[in-house]
Amino acid sequence: MATPQLTMQSPARSRFRAGLKLLREWPVVPIIILTLLVITAAAAPLLAPYDPIRPEIGDRNAKPFWYPDSDGRHLIGADHVGRDVLSRLIYGSRVSLIVLAISLSSGMLVGTTLGLVAGYFGGHVDEVITRLVDMWLAIPFILLALVVVIVFGQSFIVLMALLALLAWVPFVRNIRAEVLVLKTRDFVAISRISGASATRIMVRHILPNVFNTVVVLATLRVGQLILTESILSFLGAGIPPPTPAWGVMVSDGRNYIASAWWISFFPGIAILLVVMAFNFVGDWLRDRLDPRLRQI
């Protein structure tokens, strides 16, 4: 039997408890990271101490401020041509977010549309779309991307198209599966009887019901897109230089790893934190909005 306890919690202690509860129920840290990311990207010109593109030969591989022989002008060092690592990181957030937003939204649009159409119409339409997805999944994406970049050249548009092509598949599969269930429901039958067109049923009646899934899938997909973008940039098929991109920065530092580790280290940490933050928010959203997607 539990003994009744007379608790006299100090206000500070209960505030601490409340803080812990908040941390457990909300992804506070990831949200802070993502908010900082957006602010950094928006205010890049104000925050960056140096020009992210102009080389400064005198500052080649300049050391971070905590080294005794550093002049402290570059907070976390400079890269192999003397560009400030911090400034490039700050501008890099901007590039990442823009590429991400455009590729994800186009992939989402195409994938959701195809998923709706395949699930709703079924039959040959469904067959063609499903085969298309299978076919696409059989191609090793990174290799295809490398070939495409060689054919069309390295540019932002090519990169965003490629990432959009990477993004659409899970939307098709999951939305299709949901629509297959939804379309047998009474409200769909009733609107069909009352003369609604197929487009109207899909957009007005089915889409709102799969919207949660779309949001969850999109958030869970962000991390993978950032990672793939950085891999492509690393392999020299991503964001064209000299635009600062985190993946390119890691690659830049590869040859100087013994003498100037900070060139590669910090952009990698930035990618890690951002991807992790998106993954945590995605997991959290999924558990809240759509626990059936837990297998992903």
Place this chain on the structure above:
Amino acid sequence: MRRYLITRFLYSIVALIGATAIVFSLSRAVGDPRYLYAQEAYGLTSEAWEDLGRRLGLDKPLVAQYFIWLGNVARGDLGESLIGRKPVIELIGNKVGNTLQLGLAAWLLATGVGIPLGILSAVRRGTVWDYLGRGFAALGQAAPPFWIGIMAILFFAVKLGWLPAGTKGAGASAANIKYFIMPAVTLAWLSSASYLRITRTAMLEILDSEFVKFARAKGTTERSVIWKHAFRNALIPPLTVSALVLAGFITGTVVVETVFTWPGLGKLAVDSVVQNDYPTMTGVVLLLALVYVVVNFLTDMAYGIIDPRVSYT
């Protein structure tokens, strides 16, 4: 069952043809292969130029060229590489072993670490073990593999000098294991994270199911509940992600082999793309796509054998 097998098989072939067709047409779009094939191209008369085109089959429409290529592939002839003029099949043959060894090492690591940690994390839910396991998975899913590789080189090769920074040692002696450690761990981390998460979710679901509750109610020991009742059933979902893990390995080897200059297929592919060597590139892509499709097919089959509730319709 038989019908299901046949349709799945046909679908796999369709997927393969589509995938190679895309890659083939892209590789032809790179430019006229004659410029690369014949170094002496600049001095050629127009007749000799046409003749070379005919010899390479370039006068035929692209679709025909694709089917000619496909027919050759079926007979094991992948053409000649443009750089070095060696049969592509030979080039691939030289590298495939290295990639397989690396992939196998990484897969053993990924399952050997991911599945037990997933079970531990589920059984000891909410404890330090759970948080450690999930932290390990979260890191693996968020850290860019090339960065892990470079940082590993920084610490274990440059600073500590324990492990070699790259390439693969010759021969098969025990000393060669040290060449495998960093590339295999780098390649395995992401996959072990997926295995961990999937196993954990499956295990939690099963530990919460009726038959486990019943086993507990009738007084079965905790050890027997976990290993005899729950564990076996929790192995099904990790199996289904094996195809995804393989897809991850294909991307992964390209990156890992580039970082560690590992003489495998991934590096061959990257090199051939950079050198515009389209026969080699299409050969590698074909092989990787084939592997992927076959594994997908096998996974579908294995799924039905392990879990008899799956109906083949």
